[in-house]
Amino acid sequence: MSLAVLAALAVLAFCGTTCPGMAAAAGDTVSALQPLRGNETAVSAQGKFELGLFSPRGSGRFYLGIWYKNIPVQTVIWVANRVTPLSGVDSAELRVSPGDGNLELVGLSQSSTAPGVVWSSNKLSSSSVPSSSPGSNVAVMRDNGNLVLVDGGNSSNVLWQSFDHPTDTLVPEAWLGENKLTGEYQTLTSSRNAEDPAPGTFTCTVDPSGSSEFFLLWNGSRAYWRSGVWTGRVFANMPEAVNNVLFNQTYVETPAYRRITSVLYNNATITRMVLDFTGQIKQYIWVPYSQSWQFFWAAPTVQCDVYALCGAFGICSQRSQPPCQCPPGFAPAMAREWGLNDWSGGCHRKASLHCTGNGSTDGFMELPYMNLTDDSLAVSAQSKAECESACLKNCSCQAYTFSGSGGCAVWYGGFRNLQQLYVDGGGSSSSSLHVRLSDSELRRVRGTNRKSGHLWLVLGIVLACLAALGASGLAAWVLLSRRKRQAKMRNQKDSSLVVYSYADLRAATKNFSERLGGGGFGSVYRGALNGGYAADVAVKKLEGLRQGDKQFRTEVNTLGLIQHVNLVRLVGFCSSRQDKLLVYEYMPNGSLDTYLFKSSLCPSWHDRCGIMLGVARGLAYLHEGCRECIIHCDIKPENILLDKDLCPKIADFGMAKLVGRDFSRVLTTMRGTVGYLAPEWISGLPISAKADVYSFGMVVFELISGRRNTERYDGTGRNSEDDAAAKAAGRPPSTPFFPVWAASRLSEGDAAAAVADPRLRGDVSEEEVERACRVACWCIQDHEEHRPTMAQVVQALEGVVDVHVPPVPRALQHLATNYSELFSEMNLELARTRSNV
Template sequence: MPPIIIIATLALLALSYAPAPAAAATTADAVSARRPLRGNDTIVSAQGKFVLGLFSPAGSSGRFYLGIWYGNIPVQTVIWVGNRASPLSDVASAELRVSAHDGNLELVGLAASPSSSSTPSVVWSSNMSSTSLPSSSPGSNTAVIRDTGNLVLLDGGNSSNVLWQSFDHPTDTQVPEAWLGENKLTGEYQTVTSWRNAQDPAPGMFSDTVDPNGSSEFFFLWNRSRTYWRSGVWTGRVFAGVPEATNNVLFNQTYVETPAYRRVTDVLYDNATITRTVLDLTGQMKQYVWVPASQSWQFFWAAPTVQCDVYAVCGAFGVCDQRSQPSCQCPPGFAPASERDWTLSDWSGGCRRSSPLACARNGSTTDGFLPLNDVKLPDDSVAVSAAQSEAECESACLKNCSCQAYTFSGGGCAVWHGEFRNLQQLYSDSGASGSPGLYLRLSESGLRDLRNAEKGKKGDRTLWLALGIALAGVAALGASSFLAWRILLARRSMSSNEKGSSLAVYSYGDLRAATKNFSQRLGGGGFGSVYRGVLKQKGKKGDSATIQVAVKKLESLRQGDKQFRTEVSTLGQIQHVNLVRLLGFCSAGDDKMLVYEYMPNGSLDGYLFGGDSGSCPSWRDRYGIMLGVARGLVYLHDGCHECIIHCDIKPENILLDEGMSPRIADFGMAKLVGRDFSRALTTMRGTIGYLAPEWISGQPISAKADVYSFGMVLFEIISGQRNSEGHGRHGNGGDEVEAAGCSAFFPVWAAGKVVEGDVGAVADARLRGEVKADELERACRVACWCIQDQEAHRPTMAQVVQALEGVVRVHAPPVPRRLQHLVSLT
């Protein structure tokens, strides 16, 4: 279904299954009345891509299902299940056959339900009506598994007539060329539905279907009733809510409506790619791509992007916490309703009270309330207008035995009766616990158990404290003196470190002395100037050492001290091998500075455009820099708690460490300088050449603005020349040639060459052809996709990394036609 594309690390528990039985015999690609499929036998598609047979999900011994899985990868991964709600208990007696009576495809065997008889019966059928089946010789029909993964039932008298097909009846997985939508002639819907849990393919709580009211929009539904995600309508090119879907580097997604049907389907750009899209049992639609190098499935994207955006994913009373693993937790005083289901990642059963409420018919009760801090309130509240205070609100809830929780704010009271869902844990920006948003009703015994548990923890702490005091009293005077000395050192350390942070806090005098009164300027821009400095640092053995640092003096920053320290503390937690590390800061009135680790090899612009004709970065170094910068941006966009948009990717902000590995600098500056950010950015020399069109035109920006800037930087790394210099003289193979249209913006000219297939013309002439052709083509194509006029047509940085690594094939991009016009305006 139309995706939101992101990269993340998620378990494949519900998607990988036990290997097929070793004794299974493989036959041709067809099943008929004369040649049924029995027991462990399988049939394989013509090119061996898909297999049809019986399987048993891992851990579900004694239950067998008719399924289709990939035949050309070692991990058995099922894409379709026939009898998903009616498992077989035995393989030996199972038989898939074409009925000689009515021509239907049917599975016969012993049902696994306790009430079933000991005689084999039909547990699944294609269930074609008599009017749909051919009138003559229905027993001559044939079932064939195709290389698309589609199981088709063909008319015995006319093999081109498809009577039934599995693509019309998907389960939880979509593969390329399959479809979702509506058959207008029969009124049937092609809907994918999640598994119940990792061991049970029966229909679960979540489904994906086209709008039953006739529009082109697709909905994700909880319990077949409540919409929790929607694609937006098809505009003719994209789904309005997720335009990124048409820019998938794996396939082209298309919505088609005819008098017979309306549906969406995906067509691969490269048939060698193996990919599948699954409506996971946790309610997210996820796409995976098979990586031959690692022989494993790699997660590609998900919709919704955030697990907790799935409605009621944690069931009744469950709390979704995006920072926890797993995402679903039970509140205090509650436990999972089914521990087994939770171990199988099925949280839909929710939580139950550890002790029941005590409420008499006359309303008398000994129950109380537990405050839950920083939670998103449940849906479907009932307002109590008579309650004018929090005490009245609490009393109103206690007097009603069905009342489970209440909240009071702004003079209004709301209560919840019976089970409630969709609780989410929130986090305040400051990291401090916020005021209680919800008061959860618990029994007296339940509250007492919680208090006793807390007392037990405090008692343990008290016991250890008493033990420590006793030991300290027995210790020798020398040990006591040593302890006192250590405490003194710790207190001194606290004065130079921000509480709760590993960042060092420096005084203005410290940094002025370290930089020799800010005399050695390394560079600067709209955010301020950067100076080289040397700081003294205590070694692990107590010896003194010096380290080189880069000190950035921030200019025109109007933030208060407390807000500045909070934002800087957040930035200090962001660490990645391709990001410059923040070591400390100074906040002394209007003087605010950041202290970074020093990068001895300077910035990428000096490395590429330093003017030293005898120096030329090798292609290997350039490609390593491309990948490093891309990985750093993926971390900023997807690896942090909040997406960080850099907003100023350019060679000057890419530094090189002692090993020539790239480190992105100046990330998080938008958060620091706030509303002054746009002013600071647009006044920086040369930056305008890297700004995305939507930013220049004043529209809101997303992480795709960084993708655009990265594409511009890619062209500079590939060509070894500034984008802003045009392409009037550009060498190829060492011979400089005069290019037509000297006034054209270089990336536009370069994009044209890439589309023509002449990527060699874009490469730096100083390399003299010493490049890897496949890497050059990938890099050039990626750069073209990154600088597309419409942000929806650009890939995500996660996709960029996969493309540069060669995990996915990058198809030929179009030329960004608006670029030249935008450049003329700026």
């Protein structure tokens, strides 16, 4: 089995599509003698994928496609005739041409009056051996989702395959890359929208210059996101979470091809990656329990980072839904498409500009706080008036901006990729854009504002008169209240949360200049407060992602009610309509992730034991010491912070779930970090506090080994790439999942100290290492009823109770069985690659 490819990329699920009058399947093959007619379908041998005609909901167009057979929401992974849909199915036929042996779709297209060939495999692969008898060729629907055309006389001779011609979706064993022999590229192209699979604006391709990167492109030329080069383990700009225990993405290059590939560890997992019509790569995992696709990962993370998402003259705002808007005086160019979240058509003017040789009567509307596009031209002008005049003199000028330093920039023929920022939200590229409007449209826009202004002026005068009657008393009351509030804030340092203004936190962080790190919901900055809470603090600035408000409320509601030495302290917060910030106590030693994996320091075994015990005590308090059971839902090294004494404190409660004492579990969407998720959560089942126990066990294994669980490990402190050499040297074979090997060593009675971080050079307590390994292995048992509570974990780590040798979890045994074969093949593939470079 060769290492083919899921690749990090794209799918569009045509949710809600229907296939009218689905007929009985005709096996898994199509030939000249056995074509597919009308609503007939071909189903892969094990019933995983189905080939046939489908129609996106409400479109009236029909396409030849492949979709998952047993998923109730029809999810199409490949489309043949994206450009030439059929108008109906009555005359449609998929067959092998008896003349040239190509696979072809015949039917009545929407632009024709008589049936004809609307799609064909057209050119047989130049890398394949020519068919011995073209008329006997056979198309086979395979269980990996690949439609292959093979030589009827030699089934091993693949003449053409759909994996060489992906549309917008990649599934496991598909690929993205370059065929070096033919010069052809396997490129993903987004669909136009949910009702139209025709090629859209965005594409994904490997770097044409030959590097291991892959790009997201707008209009086939403008790169707006890149994966970063292959480091030998991950793509530099992709999060570690993308490589996890469910699948692994990699890059392989041979003399014949270079590809982004993916290995699926568990064949029962159903996952797909899509280049969405909104320009983002999105990955989904199918959850059987909820019978739905769960979103897992996207790039770019911020939707407005997609280049020209809103088309010409459109404005992208991350704080609005939908994110695309038209400026004053403009309207969507294609209103129906905007309703389908296809904003690529952009906006058009409601009234034409007036420009003649005698001058122009046009004016300008100011759009403040804009992240300006980079397609402007510099014009010599010493003042704003000169800049405006220079734009009016050119009939092609659509907008201008003028900076205080004397810089004038104009836009000819339109602008795109404009982003709306907010007060204090922009960087050096934030400025006011002056958009050109016709005089009539400008008067209409300003007239509307003026009428509203007159109404508010009258109301303001009335209110001002009423307010004047009690001005003296009100001023005195405000002054007294302010003094009381400040006194209360000084006294509540150790008791409750402080409400800060945005200006206070901007000053405390020196305008957010020292960034400590960031995550899915925003960035964290260091600051110092001089009142209320006089100390160094860490300020998390939520940056307007879709779930930012929910995460903010969860974190405030959770941390505002609890205090524990092993839980990070929430000092206060800032909440306004535009800004959401959280203020925490500052942790000088950063996260456990940085301290353990990325620092040149090596924590002693004593320090690691203290961290294990501290985190266990913090979780035990959350589960059993609060009024309601709190499930953290995202325990991992990145969410464990260390103070100056290396005391661990659990942080980031944005996903936490409160479970009443009358309930034992809660159903939640899968948003945690794969690699730390309990099996029941991945399966979509309701979770309990035992999900945190599982995550804690995975963290303990990482504390023991000093490396990520998914790193390949040979027991010597090196990442092994040669199992034969390891075996010859008497070392254990490599595994990509440390708990597999550690649990096996425990069950076999081997010395537990051998699994400890080699950087410790044996300076460990063998008894403590064995106890920690046993605790970790009990925590990651498949069934939650077999896992201990966190209170029991604390007792075990303290040595109060004995810990028996745990069984190796079956899931780990299954992984261990498959990994050796899977990764020995990967080693051979990589060895061949190195020898050919």
